[in-house]
């Protein structure tokens with residue numbers, strides 16, 4: 475479902491005469507449907523950079539990044555947007571939303587984007603918000619003023635609303651209390667059981683051991699600057 479081969483990345487430092495700093499070369503990994511793979515490696519090894527390349531935010535210098543049959547490294551922007559809408563979900567560490575949109579709509583939006591009727595989308599969003607213990611009075615408010623943990627749970631509800639065939643998870647259990655951490659781990663297990671291919675960064679070793687089938691150490695792909 476997710477297949478990387480020969481992926482390289484360098485950052486161009488425009489404020490330093492356009493110097494190119496290579497950070498990664500020869501990155502390769504694959505994630506099959508129903509599998510959860512953890513990206514590991516020390517801070518700065520390139521875990522987030524690799525996730526951003528798979529999501530199409532960072533452009534790879536070379537190599538292939540195939541998600542659901544589309545090579546993200548060579549795709550047109552509109553193809554990447556369609557991939558994100560239908561195939562590839564991404565739970566980033568921080569919630570980024572349009573201000574003033576109510577929480578229930580923030581969570582229902584990915585479902586509406588793939589054509590789910592409004593009532594069904596809102597029912598699914600409500601069920602996820604309830605499961606993640608977001609108090610009912612907050613559902614009609616924008617999440618922009620919520621606490622860090624509440625925002626993270628809204629972000630997770632949004633990321634799990636549509637049954638994406640592939641999912642990227644950036645520290646999905648960070649800073650959650652034990653009860654909500656358990657809910658998130660159950661959501662990940664359920665996504666695997668329905669056949670989602672999941673790639674994640676988990677600093678929470680217990681969570682990683684429980685839901686991940688394998689680990690890929692990105693230090694192996696790092697290039698010394």
Ligand SMILES: Nc1ncnc2c1ncn2[C@@H]1O[C@H](COP(=O)(O)OP(=O)(O)OP(=O)(O)O)[C@@H](O)[C@H]1O
Pocket residue numbers: 485497515516517518519520521522523524
């Ligand atoms: N936009 C950027 N411009 C320049 N260098 C960058 C950029 N993004 C990342 N880097 C560099 O690429 C390397 C990999 O960073 P990355 O954030 O991917 O590491 P990480 O493994 O996710 O680290 P952490 O666990 O601390 O989040 C680092 O040396 C970082 O400084």
